[in-house]
Amino acid sequence: MSASGDRIANETDLIQTYLAPLTRGAPGAFELRDDAALIAPEPETDLVFTSDPIIAGVHFFPTDNPADIAWKALAVNASDLAAKGAKPIAYMLNLALPGPPMREWISNFANGLHAAQDRFGCHLIGGDTDMTPGPLSIGVTIIGAVPTGKFVRRQGAASGDHVFVTGTIGDSALGLRVHADPSAFPHLTSVERAFLEDRYLRPTPRLALGEALRTHASAALDISDGLMKDLTRLAGGLGLRLHFDLIPLSKAAASARAHDPALAETILGGGDDYELLVAVAPAAIADFRNAAQAAGIAVSDLGALDANISLQVVDADGTPMAIERFGYDHFSRSAR
Incomplete structure (x- = not known):
């Protein structure tokens, strides 16, 4: 976070100045002045929920542009909905900060969220903000909608597909x-x-x-x-x-x-x-x-x-390629 500029005064200041504007267009968010949010799903639709947090030092660098961090936090969750054939409608944000952020930092973070939610077609409807002794942690739970019975599962592929x-x-x-x-x-x-x-x-x-x-x-x-x-x-x-x-x-x-x-x-x-x-x-x-x-x-x-x-x-001539690293695992010593 930037070392220049003023820090936010308190949690209410952070929420109402920088996060509440992200709820505009979502009446069930109550401008983040309630302890819960309300969604009225469209008829003949199912709601789809997914959550994928990102953490400084694991998914992004602590010195990254806060607008980029915010975009990625929402995008990785919207991607899960995309794979289900679902349309994003709302998300909740749990923001654990290692200290009171500078206004410039949280303003840029909110701008990144605004750009992402505009692109993906959803609004902030709630969440929480906390202080943490650990690194910056951003937990997003995104909610999408899919026509009833049309949810696309990860399992279901057949031989020949x-x-x-x-x-x-x-x-x-x-x-x-x-x-x-x-x-x-x-x-x-x-x-x-x-x-x-x-x-x-x-x-x-x-x-x-x-x-x-x-x-x-x-x-x-x-x-x-x-x-x-x-x-x-x-x-x-x-x-x-x-x-x-x-x-x-x-x-x-x-x-x-x-x-x-x-x-x-x-x-x-x-x-x-x-x-x-x-x-x-x-x-x-x-x-x-x-x-x-x-x-x-x-x-x-x-x-x-x-x-x-x-x-x-x-490879090109049909020779099997030796692949030692199949992918990322948070609990593996070989993780990136």
Whole structure:
């Protein structure tokens, strides 16, 4: 947090000056002057809840721009809703601060939340603020809506289903390296490094794909812990022969990997992509592709799930690639 400027006076000052304005448009938030919030769901809809906190030193750097921190806190939760085919409607924020924040810091944080909630279509409706002896911790619980019976589960893929992935993979893991060390990947242009860093700082939930998922997906989840780890979750015991060349890479990531082939493992297991993995039955593939195109979301076919093989990655000539790091685990010593 910034060492310059005035600190907030008290908790009420923080909430009413910087957070209450984020509730405008959500009457059930009561301008954060009550101990609970009220949501009246639309007829014939189910409510979807998910919560994914982020913590300084684990998910972001304490010195990061507070607007970027706020964006990421909401985006990673909206991404979970995107994978369920749900539309965000509201969220709750639990903000544990290591000390009274500077006004400039909390103002920028609130601005980041405002930009994110405007993009994702939801409002703040409640939560809590606390002091903590530990690092800054931001807990978001987001609430979404999905037509009754249309919730897309993580389980449900069948042998023969094709696995699609949105966007490009590996950008965020490479962007983390750029963010930590601006001199990383010197062979890339400054524009390419900035692109990778932005993909790390400000992930984009694929909410526009919601209708396509609800209509055509047999299973889906977002990629937070690494392509291979989350692909294992989607497959649910089925196998897939994944050709590395089929993994969609941005120009920047492809250039980085061409310069250093060992980055293949970072691309496969680095995490924080917040793209979607989607299982689609063969008969629905054409319609899913068309729906994704209409939504403006690029999708790539990674191959078909098969009950008779294991999950493996092969290079261009079909040789299996040795992958030691499948993804991120908070409790593993090998975690990033």
